Amino acid sequence: MTSKSRRILAHGPWSGFVLVAALFVAWELSVTSGAVRSESWPAVTRILSSLTSGFQTEGWREIFGSSLYRMACGFSIAVFFGIAAGLVMGASSWLHRTLMPTFEIFRVLPIPAIVPPLIFFLGVDDPLKVTVIALAAFFPIALNTLAGVRAIDPVHMMVARTFRMPRRKILLGIQLPSALPYVFAGCRISLGISLIVTVVAEMIAGSEGVGYYIVSMQYAMRAGDMYAAIILLSAIGYLLNRLFLAVEARAIHWSREIDARRANE
Numbered sequence: 001m002t003s004k005s006r007r008i009l010a011h012g013p014w015s016g017f018v019l020v021a022a023l024f025v026a027w028e029l030s031v032t033s034g035a036v037r038s039e040s041w042p043a044v045t046r047i048l049s050s051l052t053s054g055f056q057t058e059g060w061r062e063i064f065g066s067s068l069y070r071m072a073c074g075f076s077i078a079v080f081f082g083i084a085a086g087l088v089m090g091a092s093s094w095l096h097r098t099l100m101p102t103f104e105i106f107r108v109l110p111i112p113a114i115v116p117p118l119i120f121f122l123g124v125d126d127p128l129k130v131t132v133i134a135l136a137a138f139f140p141i142a143l144n145t146l147a148g149v150r151a152i153d154p155v156h157m158m159v160a161r162t163f164r165m166p167r168r169k170i171l172l173g174i175q176l177p178s179a180l181p182y183v184f185a186g187c188r189i190s191l192g193i194s195l196i197v198t199v200v201a202e203m204i205a206g207s208e209g210v211g212y213y214i215v216s217m218q219y220a221m222r223a224g225d226m227y228a229a230i231i232l233l234s235a236i237g238y239l240l241n242r243l244f245l246a247v248e249a250r251a252i253h254w255s256r257e258i259d260a261r262r263a264n265e
Contacts, residue, residue: 042224050228060229064236067198067209070126074133075194082138082190083176083183086145090179091171096146107139111197115204124205129198136197137190144186148179184248191244195237 024044030036031043054060089096111132122128152175165173176183202211210233217226 039221040223042227046224047227047231050224051232054225054228054232060232063208063213064210064232067202067211068236070129070201070209071133071194071198073126074130074198075137075191077130077134078137078141078190078194079187081134082141082186083145085138085142086179086183086186087149087171087176089142090146090149090175091167103139103143106135107143111136112200112204115201119205124207128205129201129209132201133194133197137194140189140193141183141186144182144189145179148182149175151182152178180252184252188241188244188248191240192237195233195240199233 028044031041085099089099114135115128115132118128118131122131157170157174161170198209199211199214202209203215206212210229214226214229214233217223217229
């Protein structure tokens with residue numbers, strides 16, 4: 001391997017996948033060499049076979065599609081109410097002082113702990129899962145939006161008040177655009193949380209979806225199918241994150257340009 005090839009491998013976009021590939025190779029060798037002999041630890045080749053056949057025999061399109069639909073619904077609700085709550089709390093010191101203790105109490109509650117009480121009110125179908133996802137994703141978005149609003153340059157606010165801009169225009173024309181980098185940071189965190197909580201909710205109170213499927217395969221001792229679903233789930237999470245980063249780069253490209261100029265000063 002040439003020095004140029006080594007530099008590309010070390011610093012190129014594929015460098016992060018080298019470790020993943022090495023781990024899968026070690027996993028395969030641990031089984032084929034006989035170092036590990038357990039039905040709970042199948043070979044990677046067997047998992048890949050389950051991965052390819054899952055769409056044909058297991059109905060994975062419907063299984064993963066239903067989970068992603070619930071996740072999208074809960075995440076969308078969290079984005080709407082999270083941004084609104086962060087803006088309102090950032091614009092009003094009284095609301096910030098009043099609501100912040102409640103935020104601090106509820107945001108640290110483990111999601112599995114609130115699923116059983118919510119079952120009494122929402123049952124075990126989609127309303128429960130969407131509500132749980134929205135609750136879990138709400139707080140990072142709201143708190144990051146709040147931090148973004150409170151981090152605005154005071155000079156901008158003074159100029160707006162000097163020109164007697166209406167409160168609504170200040171909120172939507174100055175505070176929200178300035179807070180967008182914080183908003184996107186919160187949304188990115190909540191995107192991963194939404195996927196995690198979707199699977200957890202389906203494991204606890206589900207009759208369909210990828211979480212229910214993984215638990216079912218574990219009970220049926222079908223380790224290959226279980227690991228295949230987990231690997232596909234991780235790939236979906238990675239792709240969602242990359243897609244979000246691409247959207248963020250286009251939506252707030254000006255923020256990165258400002259950061260780059262400041263770094264060069």
